[in-house]
Every structure is written in C-alpha cells, then in structure tokens.
Amino acid sequence: MPNYSDKPTIIFDMDGTLLDLAYDDFIWNHxxxxxxxxxxxxxxxxxHRTLSEFHQEHNHTLNWYSSRFWSAKVKVDVLAMQIEHKHKVAKRNGCLAxxxxxxxxxxPIWLATNADVASxxxxxxxxxxAEYFDVIVSSETLGHAKEFNGFWQKLQELHPFDVNNCYFIDDTEKVLNSAKQFGIQNLYSIQQPSSAKEARKTCNYPMLDVLTDLISxxxxxEELKKYA
Ligand SMILES: [Mg+2]
Structure with missing residues (x-):
C-alpha cells in the first residue's frame, strides 16, 4: 500500500495556471x-491558414506540445524562438504565495505539464x-498528453497518489475532463489564464482568480474533515 500523506496532493498545471499564458500566446499566435x-x-x-490547419490536426496531442516536432515539421527552431523571448515568461498572480x-x-506539491521537457x-x-515541487512531470516523458487517460495511469504508476485526496488545477477544460474521468475529486480551473485576454465568464469547473484563492x-x- 503506498504511503499516502494525510495532506492532499496538490497538482498544478504550468502554462496558464502557475504561469501567465500571455507568453505562450505571444510565442505561438503572434x-x-x-x-x-x-x-x-x-x-x-x-x-496563419497553414498553421491553423496544423492546429486542427495536432491540437491536444503530444506532437502539439513538442518543440522538436514543430522544428522538424515547419523548419522553424521553436525552442530557440521561445528562449529568445524568455524574459517575457511571467508568473500568475499569487503563484509564489x-x-x-x-x-x-x-x-505535497506536484507539477504536471504538457510542456515538453526542453520548454x-x-x-x-x-x-x-522548481524548488517547490516534490514531483515534476512532462507529458512528453510519460508518453501521453494530459488530455488522455494514459497520462494519469502512467503518473499513478510512477508516483502513486490518492485520487480521493488530491487537488488538480489546470486552465484547460479538456484536461480537467480527463482528470475527472480518472477519478480525481477536486478539480479547479483558472479564471484568467492569460493577462492579455479577458477573464472567462463561465466554465464547467470552479475557477480560481488569484492562485491564493485555493488557501481558503x-x-x-480541513475544517469539514474534523466533523466528518
Ligand atoms: Mg495550461
């Protein structure tokens, strides 16, 4: 039996959750x-037309998140492009807090991202x-994007965790749906993943505005547990 901590495991997505998606929007859309x-x-x-066709074809797949795939497919060094603008990478409100x-x-704090290992x-x-996390995983290493059950199965295999005592925070609804299907109980989305875009009005999951909303x-x- 795995030795689960009493405290729930908190699993964060990276881009659009802990970090401002405005950077990724700038890199990929501009x-x-x-x-x-x-x-x-x-x-x-x-x-734009060609890249939009690629988007249709590869969105939500491991290829989509792979710098190497894009560099080979379109002959643009996308990792170099990202690193060239690394000063634009920014944390979302409340990230460090x-x-x-x-x-x-x-x-226990985990990071589970679809960003490839290089990014x-x-x-x-x-x-x-990095110093805050007990576990850091990229879907590239696990061989499945977070949108698919295989990701969660592989994560559970490598790093056992209790789906009933876990919080997962991610700005992508399709990813939250897959986590829900796997059995993770406490799922939260992000109200404004990119500071350059409007906040969302609706979502099928409760949304955090600043990340520190999670504290309450x-x-x-914890209070409810005392009376259970
Ligand atoms: Mg994200």
Whole structure:
C-alpha cells in the first residue's frame, strides 16, 4: 500500500495556471506565424491558414506540445524562438504565495505539464519555481498528453497518489475532463489564464482568480474533515 500523506496532493498545471499564458500566446499566435512566413516566403495570411490547419490536426496531442516536432515539421527552431523571448515568461498572480503556503504547511506539491521537457526546463530556470515541487512531470516523458487517460495511469504508476485526496488545477477544460474521468475529486480551473485576454465568464469547473484563492478552499475542507 503506498504511503499516502494525510495532506492532499496538490497538482498544478504550468502554462496558464502557475504561469501567465500571455507568453505562450505571444510565442505561438503572434511570433510563430511571422517566423513561419519568413522561413517559407509566404504571406502572413497564408502562414496563419497553414498553421491553423496544423492546429486542427495536432491540437491536444503530444506532437502539439513538442518543440522538436514543430522544428522538424515547419523548419522553424521553436525552442530557440521561445528562449529568445524568455524574459517575457511571467508568473500568475499569487503563484509564489500559494507555493510558499503549501510548502510551509507540508502539502505535497506536484507539477504536471504538457510542456515538453526542453520548454519545461527553460521555464523552470527562468521562474525559479522548481524548488517547490516534490514531483515534476512532462507529458512528453510519460508518453501521453494530459488530455488522455494514459497520462494519469502512467503518473499513478510512477508516483502513486490518492485520487480521493488530491487537488488538480489546470486552465484547460479538456484536461480537467480527463482528470475527472480518472477519478480525481477536486478539480479547479483558472479564471484568467492569460493577462492579455479577458477573464472567462463561465466554465464547467470552479475557477480560481488569484492562485491564493485555493488557501481558503483547503482550509474549509480541513475544517469539514474534523466533523466528518
Ligand atoms: Mg495550461
């Protein structure tokens, strides 16, 4: 029997959850089409059209999240493109405060991201948040994107955790759906994943505005446990 901690395991997504998705929006929606057009000597409009077709084909797959895949497919060095603008990588409101709180209160803190290992590595270096996590996994290493059950099965196999005593926070609904199907009980989305876009009005999951909103949720749950 795995030795589960009494405290719930808190699993965070990275981009759009702990980190501001405005960076990824800039890289993938703004800069990437420009670089693609330059490389392939086409108009920006043609570039957008082609990349949108790729989007349809590969969205939510491991390929979609792979710098190596894109570099090979479109001949644009997307990792270099990301690193070139690394100064734009930013933490979301309450990111350090929530990680500090959880660490001080002995919660197991995990990071589960679809970012490939290369992107994950440079973002961790840029933000300095790696030290907070007990477990850090990239879907590239696990061989399945988080949108699929295989990811959760593999994660459970490598790092056993109690789905009934776990919180998972992710800005992508499809990922939350897959976590729900796997049995994770406490699921939260993010109200404003990108500071450059409007906050969401609705979501099928409760949404955190600042990440420290999670503190009162955890405290309430601890209180309820006392009377259970
Ligand atoms: Mg995300």
């Amino acid at each position: 800069l990437f089409p420009i670089r693609y057009a330059e490389t392939h000597h086409c108009t920006l409009e043609q570039s 929530i990680l500090q709180y959880l660490k001080e209160n002995d919660y 994950l590595t440079f973002k961790l270096k840029e933000t300095g948040i 949720i955890l405290k309430n749950s």
